[in-house]
Amino acid sequence: MVMVKTPVKPDQLKPGKKAPDKETLLTPRFYITDFEAAANLSLTEQETELNAMLTEMRNDYNRHHFMRDEEFKTGNWDHLDETTREGFIEYLERSCISEFSGFLLFKELSRKLKGRNPILSEMFQLMARDEARHAGFLNKAMADFNLSLDLGRVTKTRTYTFFPLEWVIYTVYLSEKIGYWRYIIIFHHLEKHPEKQFYPIFKKFENWCQDENRHGDIFTALLRSQPKLWDTWKARLWSRFFLLSVFATHTLTVHERASFYESLGLNATEFDKEVIKKTNETSARTFPSVLDVDHPDFYPGLQRCSQRNLKMKEIGETKAPKFWKTLRKIPLIAGIVVELFRIYLIKPIDAEALRGMVK
Template sequence: MSQSTIESTNKKEINKGKAPAKETILSPRFYTTDFEAMENMDLSINEEELEAICEEFRKDYNRHHFVRNSEFEGAAEKLDPETRELFVDFLEGSCTSEFSGFLLYKELSKRIKDKNPLLAECFAHMARDEARHAGFLNKSMSDFGLQLDLGFLTANKDYTYFPPRSIFYATYLSEKIGYWRYIAIYRHLEKNPNSKIFPLFNYFENWCQDENRHGDFFDALMKAQPRTVKSLSQKITIGGSTFTHPLFDYFHRFRYFLNNLPLTSKLWSRFFLLAVFATMYARDLGIKKDFYSSLGLDARDYDQFVINKTNETAARVFPVVMDVNNKSFYGRLDKIVENNKILSDIASGTGNKVSKTFRKVPKYLSNGYQLLRLYLLKPLDSKDYQPSIR
């Protein structure tokens, strides 16, 4: 999993075990899901493809790739203070995101191994990759006298529950968008070596193939679940205890009926595409813009390339995709970026809490309106969308 950030903290403080920075709405999230539904998943419809992907995982093509060389020696000292802070923020957010993926995949592999060994093995291999990525990023942080305390993250992070359907959509997009982000940076720096601020970027070409294979796995998994899995459990958990009620059963059946309608998959596809694209765009053109400038990249051009490519890729598995070529698509995303800048200025400016809240409300409403209009844009049917990529 590759797209995310954490707000900057004072990087002058050197700790052997650095706790994560303050969490924001754009921060990486740690997820949990319905393990019982996952272990009971029937893979027979697409088991052959899943087995082939698992065999690719077993080969572990990048086993010997993440080995540091002499280029890392003294590389941190060459960065000016501003670039140094921007890069450490990038490392921190990326490491947290990769570690989040590791925890989810590792827990899945452990919880479902008895009833669904093929699925469990695939998740175990992906957990291996994510742990390797997180460790490599954390080692780069140590070049700057910092390291994330991954044990602290594991014990203290809040975990967000996502039903399996949502996990499929979100992680598929996260892995595929991670591929396009990494390969775009690698190709840019290959053509512009003077903009390569740290040797970590030399590893992105092979690194992004891990992301691509993970995305292919979720592609195959969704094809094995053409109607996807149930999105609402009949159980409710409160304080560690589980309760059931007949009313939940009727409500569950109604929701299950809705979730199996063809229209529902289209609505979810649009929701997750928009959520991922809007989050990345707002982050990269807001708090991460200067980082991309340090690499010689224009954040807007970079994000639009990544979004367009991810949208094309998603058409291979999602029933519909976003119309990113609609003239209002990026215009509305730019408006959200503009609103966020004003919100940030209000938050850091003068005035009491009440007055600041009143000044923020119109911008929050504007952001909600822009997102609603983006969601209501007529989507493109994937079967008609550049059929050559399917």
Template sequence: MSNTILKPDIDSGTVNASSLKPSKKSTILTPRFYTTDVEAIATIDLRLNQVEVEAICQEFRKDYNKRHFVRNEDFEGVADSLDPETRQVFMDFLEQSVISEFSGFLLYKELSRRIKNRNPLLAECFAHLARDEARHAGFLNKVMADFNLQLDLGFLTANKDYTYFQPKFIFYATYLSEKIGYWRYINVYEYLEKNPNKKLSPLFNYFKNWCQDENRHGDFFDALMRSQPYTLRGPISYLWCRFFLLAVFATMYLRDVANTDYYAALGLDPREYDKYVIKQTNASAARIFPVVLNVNDPNFYRRLERILNNNKILSRLDQDSSKLGFIMKLRKLPLWISNGAEMMKLFFSEPVSTATLCSSIH
């Protein structure tokens, strides 16, 4: 397939050259850009769940947040009022958020454009998703302008590396990304409503409406997977559901707990915050996935903590320039093996059958 990606066409993403900056170096824990098999997407048959997909598309057409993401006078002077350390932490948060939203826009816009004449309903849904992500990215980029800085979205489009995922992998990953985004945003919003003195920026006032966009996007991918039973049935699909749940949860936890400055600035405990988000997202996934992770097992977080500790040692070793390359690799090898072993234990831990879970609830 062609991996050509559309140039950004979001008005809210237009910026002045004097304020542009490229994004930070990509790592495994930073937002990534994806491509997929457009031909396979174009030939998706929605008939098994078309009524639900059409209903969600009708919700998208209402565009509830059309006039919500408008920068107002409340933002004036806020950036300058932050101390230098908090200012940098907030700028890093904004940068990662812009990249994440913009990567979603590029993927959805590409799919919508290329399948428009072959699968109109699906193309329209992707167009609405792209609209929302563009709106989010553009709004965040305007907030960055308060710090005399904006991301060069055109540069990102042309120069980022793109990762190829099969369509079903896109469905799993994006569903979980949107649902975990919902729980992250609503948790912060509700916490700051109770603790307004911790609110660093008026940006957080927008999180309630923002997370509703994320939730609707997740519902769309839920409906899309239900129209494609192969994504949710059979032992192979069970393994993939477990894999993506673990990948998303572990990535978030390892990233957040290793970089606590943002949460410290808000007065949040990143471990407790992530545990709540993981628990709620796991419960959301149980409504569609045949199995979910047993995140209530104490070993789940013990193993993640071991990986965190190993990563700290690896980071310190990276800063030690006194060792020769092969000696450094020998010192790192046991830590890499330990991390791999812990991830394998997490993956092969007994999952929770959602059929059993639903039975116990009723």
């Protein structure tokens, strides 16, 4: 894994533009990958499925969905309390950066593969189209609160992380599928509790999450087209590693922003558990091995990681010298690493053996 920082001259932000949150291990990352390996992918084993998905993507079922209707144009959200407002803006920013990251990666893959792997090139172009819509829609939502991100500037200041193509396939698949479950669970919850729907973007989540689902299915086909990504002992280890990485990140970020979920009437811990459980079940249709999230040590282990992370956040917000804050964080970081290793060692579920039984 290589971290590449694109240099940029410091300049003043324009009025109404928000400086992106400081990059941490938990913030969405920007990725580059091995484009040569992508161009040389053999799609023979999943060519029929990929062509069917390409037709579906061309149909562009959501082309009229991301429109700002009267509810956006005439709404007033001055009544939101400061905690809800700040939590929501943070949620919008994180989601916008994540979608924009996908746009940049897919756009570059499409450009690099043009003329060499036409099916994948067009597929990535259409996924980039979707991600750009999502990012733009989220950024306009931030503008309703008199803030927005200068996404052009973000491309020049963000750290770009190199991931091998195999890692990209695993992580993007999980990002899309966990995104689907996050959106649909919030949507159905607010259907039952419309009094908690304080902003109209949540009404868009049902159709929106279908984009995430389609993208995830495309990466399912890519993964299953490469036997080394599912039919080897290494693939079983990597599958569990990336599942745990994504689930741990989700648990830590959800509990860091518990007040936002509370403003929607959701319990952060229960929301986190449901998203993880559903994503794990979905991943069993794609990955050779998944985590045993029903094991009695699984969620308590993630909760202990979250508690340590919140403690580190408290330490980081103190006025103590930087070196002292670092020293205080070391045992907490070590505790998180040990806890995650214990969870990783929990006996996994053999998804390949259950392939015909998975709903």
